[in-house]
Amino acid sequence: xxxxxxxxxxxxxxxxxxxxxxxxxxxxxxxxxxxxxxxxxxxxxxxxxxxxxxxxxxxxxxxxxxxxxxxxxxxxxxxxxxxxxxxxxxxxxxxxxxxxxxxxxxxxxxxxxxxxxxxxxxxxxxxxxxxxxxxxxxxxxxxxxxxxxxxxxxxxxxxxxxxxxxxxxxxxxxxxxxx
Numbered sequence: 001x002x003x004x005x006x007x008x009x010x011x012x013x014x015x016x017x018x019x020x021x022x023x024x025x026x027x028x029x030x031x032x033x034x035x036x037x038x039x040x041x042x043x044x045x046x047x048x049x050x051x052x053x054x055x056x057x058x059x060x061x062x063x064x065x066x067x068x069x070x071x072x073x074x075x076x077x078x079x080x081x082x083x084x085x086x087x088x089x090x091x092x093x094x095x096x097x098x099x100x101x102x103x104x105x106x107x108x109x110x111x112x113x114x115x116x117x118x119x120x121x122x123x124x125x126x127x128x129x130x131x132x133x134x135x136x137x138x139x140x141x142x143x144x145x146x147x148x149x150x151x152x153x154x155x156x157x158x159x160x161x162x163x164x165x166x167x168x169x170x171x172x173x174x175x176x177x178x179x
Contacts, residue, residue: 093144097135100145100167105131107169108148112162115171116152124155133166147172 001019003026009015010023103111109131116126129151136147146166153159163173 089141093135093137093141096142097144097146097166100143103148103164103166103169105133105148108164108166109150111164111169111171112148112150112152115162115174116154116160119174120154120158120160120176126160127153129153129159136165 001022003023006015006019006023007026009019015023109128112131113126113128120126131148131150133146133148135144137144148164148166150162150164151159152162157178159177161173161175161177162171164170165172
């Protein structure tokens with residue numbers, strides 16, 4: 001059956017039942033083909049419809065954003081790696097210093113007072129000002145020790161700073177200054 005002749009009869013309203021069914025089937029096929037073609041047109045590349053300058057601008061913006069994310073993540077990873085390494089190093093030093101501590105803070109203060117009385121005379125009574133502890137790091141971190149830094153006043157004029165090793169209990173450094 002010829003579609004064009006059957007369609008003319010369909011439009012004029014003089015087509016028989018067989019021609020009407022044939023024309024409607026052909027029109028349905030045409031609608032489906034149009035939908036397929038429209039769907040293909042919808043999926044075609046963006047560059048066909050958009051200006052190339054806009055595409056390049058969007059690519060640059062995405063590249064900058066992506067580079068910034070990568071850089072930020074890299075810095076965070078490096079900082080975490082440094083924190084892990086430093087915590088291992090200082091953890092070893094602190095652990096060893098705690099293991100090597102044989103004298104307490106009060107014992108170190110008594111050692112420092114005794115040292116000052118013995119070496120700087122007994123004419124005035126020494127007064128304990130303050131005491132701090134700090135770690136003395138050695139090249140081998142397993143031999144790190146605490147050192148107590150004790151400040152003692154002799155009279156109103158002199159200040160003596162005595163450093164006492166927490167492992168041996170010996171005075172390792174003495175500094176005298178005028179107040």
